[in-house]
Amino acid sequence: MGGMAKLALGGKDTEFPVLKGTVGPDVVDIRKLYGQTGVFTYDPGFTSTASCESGITYIDGDEGVLLHRGYPIGQLAEKSSFMEVCYLLLNGELPKQDELDKFTYTINRHTMLHEQLATFYRGFRRDAHPMAIMCGVIGALSAFYHDSTDITDPQQRMIASHRLIAKMPTIAAMAYKYSVGQPFLYPDNSLSYAGNFLRMTFGVPAEPYHVNPAVERAMDRIFILHADHEQNASTSTVRLAGSSGANPFACIAAGIACLWGPAHGGANEAALNMLREIGTPDKIPHYIERAKDKNDPFRLMGFGHRVYKNYDPRATVMQATVREVFDALKVSDPVFETALRLEEIALKDDYFVEKKLFPNVDFYSGVILSAIGFPTSMFTALFALARTVGWIAQWNEMITDPDQKIGRPRQLYTGPTERDYVPISQR
Numbered sequence: 001m002g003g004m005a006k007l008a009l010g011g012k013d014t015e016f017p018v019l020k021g022t023v024g025p026d027v028v029d030i031r032k033l034y035g036q037t038g039v040f041t042y043d044p045g046f047t048s049t050a051s052c053e054s055g056i057t058y059i060d061g062d063e064g065v066l067l068h069r070g071y072p073i074g075q076l077a078e079k080s081s082f083m084e085v086c087y088l089l090l091n092g093e094l095p096k097q098d099e100l101d102k103f104t105y106t107i108n109r110h111t112m113l114h115e116q117l118a119t120f121y122r123g124f125r126r127d128a129h130p131m132a133i134m135c136g137v138i139g140a141l142s143a144f145y146h147d148s149t150d151i152t153d154p155q156q157r158m159i160a161s162h163r164l165i166a167k168m169p170t171i172a173a174m175a176y177k178y179s180v181g182q183p184f185l186y187p188d189n190s191l192s193y194a195g196n197f198l199r200m201t202f203g204v205p206a207e208p209y210h211v212n213p214a215v216e217r218a219m220d221r222i223f224i225l226h227a228d229h230e231q232n233a234s235t236s237t238v239r240l241a242g243s244s245g246a247n248p249f250a251c252i253a254a255g256i257a258c259l260w261g262p263a264h265g266g267a268n269e270a271a272l273n274m275l276r277e278i279g280t281p282d283k284i285p286h287y288i289e290r291a292k293d294k295n296d297p298f299r300l301m302g303f304g305h306r307v308y309k310n311y312d313p314r315a316t317v318m319q320a321t322v323r324e325v326f327d328a329l330k331v332s333d334p335v336f337e338t339a340l341r342l343e344e345i346a347l348k349d350d351y352f353v354e355k356k357l358f359p360n361v362d363f364y365s366g367v368i369l370s371a372i373g374f375p376t377s378m379f380t381a382l383f384a385l386a387r388t389v390g391w392i393a394q395w396n397e398m399i400t401d402p403d404q405k406i407g408r409p410r411q412l413y414t415g416p417t418e419r420d421y422v423p424i425s426q427r
Contacts, residue, residue, distance in 0.1 A: 002026050009037055023058055040410045050231075052239065053401065056089060056393050057230045064310035068228060069093070077317040082193055082223040082386075083107065086165055089228055089393040104193075110166035111187035111196065113174070114144045121178045130175035130381040131260045137171050138164075139253035149247040151399055160248040161392045168385045169193065173200035176378055194219035197385070202373060214328030215372055218321045222365055225314040226383055228390025234258040234265070238391040239398050240407040248395060255391045256384045265380040268366035271302030272335070272376060275367070280334045281341040292351055302363030303346060304356065311358045318364030319343075331371050339367045 002020040005028045006013055014036050017029045027050050034040045043049045058067040066073040069088050076085055080094075087095045087103050095103060120140060124133055141163070142149050148160035174184050177200075185200045195211040198219060203209030229235070237258040241251040259265035278287050290298040305312050326336060343359050346352040369379055398404050 007033075007037070009039065012037075024060065034410075042412050046236075046409075051236060051407075052231065052398065053403065054231070054394065054397060055092070056397060057228045057390070059230050059307055061305070061307040062309050064308055064313050066229070066313045073225065073313050074317055077221050077224045077314075080224065082220045082227070085224050085227050086389045089389055090161060090396070106162055107166045107193065108187075108189045110163050111170055111189065113167055113170050117144065118174075118184060121174055121184075124178065126179060126181060128179070130172065130179060130378055131256065131265075131384070133175040133178065134171060134381055134384055135253055135256050135260070137175070138168075138249055138256060140249075141167070142247045142249040145249070149249070151242075151245060151247065157248070157396060157399065161396065164248065164252055164392055165389050168388045169197035170200060172378070172381045172385045173197060175381060176201050176374075179377070192216060192220070194223060198372075212328055214324050218325045218368055218372070221317060221321055222368065222382070223386040225317060225361055225365070226386035228387070228393065231394075232264070233261070234387065235391060235394050238395055242395045242398055243404060243407045248392070251395055252388060252391055255387070259384050259387065260380060265383045267301065267360075268362035268369070268383075269376040269379045271363045272366035272370055272379075274299075274301040275335050275338050275342070278338050278342070281338050284338065284342050284345060288345065288349065288351075300342075300346075300357070302366070303352065303359055305360045308358075308360065309356050312360040314361035315359050315364055318361055318368065319359075322364055322368055325368050325371050329371055333371075336367060336371060339363070 002018040004015040005018050006015050014033075016033065019027045019029050021027065030041060041049070056069065058070075059065065068076060068085065069092055071088070071094070076088075080088075083104050084095060084100060086107075087100060117137060117140070120137060121133065124136070145160070145163060148156045148163060150156045170187055177184050183205055185203050185205065187196050188199060189196075191199060191211065195216045198211055198216060199209045231239075234255040238251045238255040241254040242248075246254075262270065278284060287298065287300070290296045291300045322336075322340070325331070343363070346357065346359060352358070366376075366379060369382065370376070374382065
């Protein structure tokens with residue numbers, strides 16, 4: 001507790017407790033506001049409202065800080081692996097070697113999909129967007145795995161968590177394979193999480209697939225950087241769906257549906273499309289002038305962030321990864337040259353520096369994913385794959401939170417007041 005906040009309303013003073021987190025701004029507890037005063041708050045987009053108490057991820061946008069269970073994202077991306085980060089988010093602590101081995105073994109043993117799901121895929125048109133397929137298939141998992149939908153049983157919750165993390169790469173890779181008319185590849189348990197996904201996506205049965213270590217590392221990093229991001233739109237959706245007692249597969253399907261929106265998951269695709277529009281490095285000055293012109297609809301995508309008013313801490317890691325991938329794949333493409341040059345200019349240009357328009361994680365991830373060979377339609381599916389662990393960790397935390405109630409926001413009603421029905425003949 002951090003003292004009391006006083007609200008003076010209608011000649012009456014009411015006091016509300018101020019809560020302190022371990023880090024970050026204090027929070028005024030307004031749970032009894034309506035009961036004590038007869039009014040409630042209006043906060044579109046919930047930008048000034050904490051919807052829950054959480055101990056998973058902390059962001060300080062002004063300082064460019066992102067911590068998972070207290071560990072800075074830069075350290076995790078440089079030194080850790082995605083499996084370790086998954087364990088950390090789910091369990092609260094980094095694993096010891098034997099714990100990591102056991103966790104990795106468990107995830108590996110859950111990677112295969114129920115064989116009947118292959119026929120489910122064939123019900124979609126070949127040109128279906130991978131996210132449409134992902135929404136459908138994840139939602140359908142509850143029809144195949146009845147033994148892990150009882151959310152009151154911690155054991156079933158754990159099995160569902162493991163299943164979702166393990167099966168998501170298989171589901172995403174199958175969505176890609178289906179769209180290009182190639183046969184599905186079964187998982188290979190001898191490979192890493194990222195390596196297995198790359199093989200299922202780009203491998204073919206006709207020849208062995210060799211995982212490129214630099215690409216595997218880049219993929220693993222992209223997964224780490226997208227693993228969780230506090231109470232964003234899709235995570236809030238998962239929590240809201242979960243607050244009704246919906247099964248975990250339905251909740252994750254809801255999160256995927258929310259992530260599909262271009263303002264949330266589609267930002268890296270938008271950034272890449274912008275780079276393609278610019279085309280070559282020599283055209284950058286022209287487009288920068290257009291971006292500065294308030295009357296020009298052109299916007300530089302992949303710069304700045306709603307939360308990070310400083311450098312996006314995830315972008316720093318991606319910067320080095322871009323070059324590693326380009327070198328490993330011997331990439332020479334004007335789009336990538338344009339990206340590197342634009343980044344260089346933006347970090348020095350007064351306009352960008354003053355407005356704090358630094359390259360964000362989407363600016364780099366789109367470029368890397370494209371260099372690896374992913375079509376833009378797969379970008380959001382990859383985001384969903386990586387964010388699954390965050391969604392599950394948040395969902396698990398919510399289920400075990402004694403203060404958790406079914407989500408039910410209030411509204412400021414501005415429609416007609418009560419009126420009488422008029423028969424159709426008299427209207």
